Amino acid sequence: MSPDPHRVAVLVYDGVKLLDVAGPADVFGEANLLGADYRIALVSTTGADVTSSVGMRVAVDGSAAAQPDPGTFLVPGGDVYPRTAVTRDLAEAAGDLAARAGRVASVCSGAFILGATGLLDGRRATTHWKITAELAARHPKARVEPDAIYVRDGTVYTSAGVTAGIDLALALVEEDHGPEVSREVARSLVVYLQRPGGQSQFSAPLQGPPPRSPALRRIVDLVMADPVGDHSLPELAGRLNVSTRHLTRLFREELGTTPARYVESIRFDIAKSLLDQGYNATQAAAMAGFPSYESLRRVFSRELSLTPAGYQRRFATTRREETDRQ
Structure with missing residues (x-):
């Protein structure tokens, strides 16, 4: 294990989806019990607390600008995007953190925030299958893969909806600390280990309409x-x-x-x-x-x-x- 802490900055905003924040955070937290040293900080554009998509308040640790350079910068998704354009202050905060981070990751519609910074231009990316067409239309320079669990292109990672954020976080832990730690984290959280990034978002037998009778x-x-x-x-x-x-x-x-x-x-x-x-x-x-x-x-x-x-x-x-x- 590295003697230095690995700072994880999570950029939250009004309308953020709680599970997109909590899922990856729990993966990093469980890894800490096995000897890792992830330091998670929730940040917003101004340092003010935000309200999640279900109305719960999310307390933050400070502003994005005041956050030390992170080893990992994570942008969770939320219902507000892609319904509306990403605000300038949110895009600027994301761009600043991305420029200072060792690697950048998004969960679900968080890819739209990364896209607003220009970070997806010329890169492979994904998001929830329902909104991949919109991501591709809004960011035509990105190469959107419509069905992957998560995609890595250099130091930029994007993932599909909700639980795919856990798959992505497990992959990041494996990258940092090896497969044994990642497997132990998955066992502790009782989650599937480990859906490979390129696997289809659809797993049998999910696609067909569920019968009622x-x-x-x-x-x-x-x-x-x-x-x-x-x-x-x-x-x-x-x-x-x-x-x-x-x-x-x-x-x-x-x-x-x-x-x-x-x-x-x-x-x-x-x-x-x-x-x-x-x-x-x-x-x-x-x-x-x-x-x-x-x-x-x-x-x-x-x-x-x-x-x-x-x-x-x-x-x-x-x-x-x-x-x-x-």
Whole structure:
């Protein structure tokens, strides 16, 4: 462990999201229990306390200008951006801290604040998938990656929404103190260790609309438990003790799709997750229950306009990219 403290400056503002502040802060705090020495300071543009997005007051330690040069400068997200333009005083405070920091990071819509400083120009970046198009439109010189958990470009890190800030903070702890400390922090916080930065923000089975009826929820469980099994319409109807006609009507009325297409969508999500984990396309197709690689490729082409291999290249993990550069 380094004998010198690592200062972390977190720039907060009216409308900031509490979890974007507390999640990374807890990661750094847990690392301190394992021998790290992160010194966290919450700062605002003027040094005045701010009000979070849920109305709770956030006490700050001082103004951004008065903060010593930080090892890490972190900008959390908030609902106020990108709904409105970033104010000049907030952009100037962020630009000053970024210029003095060893590395810079944002969580969710905090990327818009970094973008307002010009820091994202010519860099790869990400944010919550719902607002990546807006980030790209507002900052056309940035190379926005719409589906990554977090992205590192040099000393600038940007991450997706809310819990992705925890993934990013774990990556920063690993960078500073190694994988063992990062793993222990994750275990202590009971969080997933460790979603690689380039992994898709969507993890199976999150994408499909969640069924309301118990019968349809049971089908999700059946397919997830055994994706390679027989999940044809007659087989599913028999497992649920309903007629094929009744089951088809349930799917049409509740989900607007057919049983076969819904099973395929679950298998598609499973295949994407397997590709995220490093399995090749042929392995992912077989393990997700597709009859062949070609059938998986057709679904990828229809849903994403990408081949499975193209998807995997696009969302290759940040860690793998960094290894390739060494």
